[in-house]
Amino acid sequence: MKTMITSSQELYRLESAYKENLPGLLAYARRFVPEDVAGDLVQDVFVRLWQSYRAFLNVPEGQTRQAYLFRSVRNACKDWLKHQLAVSRYEGETLYLMKQEEIDFSSRRTPREQEALLEAVSVQVGQLPERCREIFIMHYQKRMKSVEIAEYYGISQRTVESQLYKALQILRSELSEKDK
Amino acid sequence: MTEERKQSLFLEYIDGTLDAEGMEELHALTEEDPSAKEELFSLKELADAAMKGDEMSPFEKDRRAADLIRTVTGGRTLAGMRAREIFRYAAVAVVAAFLGISGAVILRRPGNDSMTVVETLPGAATSVTLPDGTSVTLKSASVLQYAPSAFDRRERTVMLDGEAFFKVVADPEHPFIVRTPHQAVKVLGTTFNVQDFKEDSLSTIILMEGKVSLDLLDTEGASVRSLEIHPGEKCIYDKTTGRMKVEKISRGEAAQDWNSSICYFRGESLDRIASRLEQYFKVTIEVDPGLGKEGGYSGAVSLGEGVERILNLLNYDNSFKLVMPEDGYYLLKATE
Incomplete structure (x- = not known):
């Protein structure tokens, strides 16, 4: 049997760094890769950290550390997409291409800015016209399908969709106003 | 377009x-x-x-963290590592006992992530007050651990191997979580008893007041079932069959004194148990030399059952023959 001597102090630090950053990293990865893959990739980042860059655990919790972790997860996702592209031949090829572009697009924001966006979106959602807001929340937060929302209000699915689209466009223009 | x-x-x-x-x-x-x-x-x-995809339940977080730790340590869990460390401390505890410090020993490891470890010796019990005011009666041969630095921050988590009786101070903002090798019990403020010795095949949770939500963990640390138990109910989980049942507790059980009438043992040999029973019942119990050294008896018996019944309980697998040549004299003979 292989004996590995590790200080459990270090393990505790690994555990707490993981718990601290897991929800954000997972949410980030899920934007580009399937749910189960996201969990594995995030875990792999920490496993590699443990194996080859344990000194990282001494970096205090903060922007540097967070940025490093997000970058690592981003690279892991990119590698995964690249691999899928290589093995998939035709099936889903375009999706992987799109996701690669999307992940590159996402890198223009730092994790800190991403957090700020989250805040800003939740504020702006509150400012949407009433019906528009309700539909937006039902779909994106309560995960109701647009057909279910259509049934609930007794309106057409097409109306639901245009409300969702409108909501996203309003958010985009409001938030880009703010950026300026 | x-x-x-x-x-x-x-x-x-x-x-x-x-x-x-x-x-x-x-x-x-x-x-x-x-x-x-x-x-x-x-x-x-x-x-x-x-x-808002970044919300995650504490259980989910714990499960994933346990998975990571298992991966980096090649199959071990952090809880397992902790157990090892406690083993070292247990030796210290025994020495302390000889010096005349009875019951529990509180040990603190240096550093920011220090865990407070409270361990009771067999037959002893002790009371601990946690930083939030929650009182814990730690029963015989049990280990309770928590990290004081992290205790209040989001949730109040303690780890238990053994048995303890909790009176949890209500705090809706910070759920109180008792983790054992097989279960996670989450409460807001309540009174309950948890018994889950690592080597024991049964674990029980008895609820006196409030409401308890119980997550059953599989060997991987993942939650496989969760349920709620209500006051006056007892949840018994059989780790070997995976069966779980919830039943009403008897009036006697509800009224019992949690420290006095029950004899606990944990991975102990027949020799050791026999000598304890001799003390309790003022009888003579002789154990065939071939049998006595075998360890592995874990459980709890009510002393009210009487010595004969307890010896029969110990003989659930017919590993010995109980002979009673005269009153107050018991002989455990090896079966061929």
Whole structure:
């Protein structure tokens, strides 16, 4: 049997760094890769950290550390997409291409800015016209399908969709106003 | 492409429901018009931000963290590592006992992540007050651990191997969580008893007041079942069969003194148990030399059952023959 001597102090630090950053990293990865893959990739980042860059655990919790972790997860996702592209031949090829572009697009924001966006979106959602807001929340937060929302209000699915689209466009223009 | 077509392609891409054909169409559009690409990804980013995907239950977080630790340590869990460390401390505890410090020993490890470890010796019990005011009566041969630095921050988590009686101070903001090798018990403020010795095949939780939600963990640390128990109910989990049942507790059970009438043992040899029973019942118990050294008896018996019944309980697998040549004299003979 292989004996590995590790200080459990270090393990505790690994555990707490993981718990601290897991929800954000997972949410980030899920934007580009399937749910189960996201969990594995995030875990792999920490496993590699443990194996080859344990000194990282001494970096205090903060922007540097967070940025490093997000970058690592981003690279892991990119590698995964690249691999899928290589093995998939035709099936889903375009999706992987799109996701690669999307992940590159996402890198223009730092994790800190991403957090700020989250805040800003939740504020702006509150400012949407009433019906528009309700539909937006039902779909994106309560995960109701647009057909279910259509049934609930007794309106057409097409109306639901245009409300969702409108909501996203309003958010985009409001938030880009703010950026300026 | 019509605005309407673009709208539905965008929405389906955002939802992840776009089929291959639609994907081609969308890809063609975004290749042709970089501003459409920019628009699509911005909208997707906003929808993702609105989804607030970064909420996660503490149990889920614990489960994933346990998984990571197992992976990096090659199959071991942090709880297992902790157990090892406690083993070292247990030796210290025994020495302390000889010096005349009875019951529990509180040990603190240096450093920021220090864990407070409270361990009771067999036959002893002790009371501990946690930083939040919660009182814990730690029963015989049990280990309770918590990290004082992290205790209050989000949730109040303690780890238990053994048995303890908790009176939890209510605090809806910070759930109180008792983790044992097989279960996680989450409460807000309540009175309950948890018994889960690592080597014991049964674990029980008895609830006196309040409400307890119970997550049953599988060997991987994942939650496989969760349920709620109510005051006056007892949940018994059989770790070997995986069966779990909830039953009403008897009046006697509800009224019992949790420290006096029950004899606990944990991975002990027949010799050791026999000598304890001799003390309790003022009888003579002789154990065949071939049997006595075998360890591995864990459990709890009510002393009210009487010595004969307890000896029969110990003989559940017919590993010995109970002979009673005269009153107050018991002989445990090896079976061939």
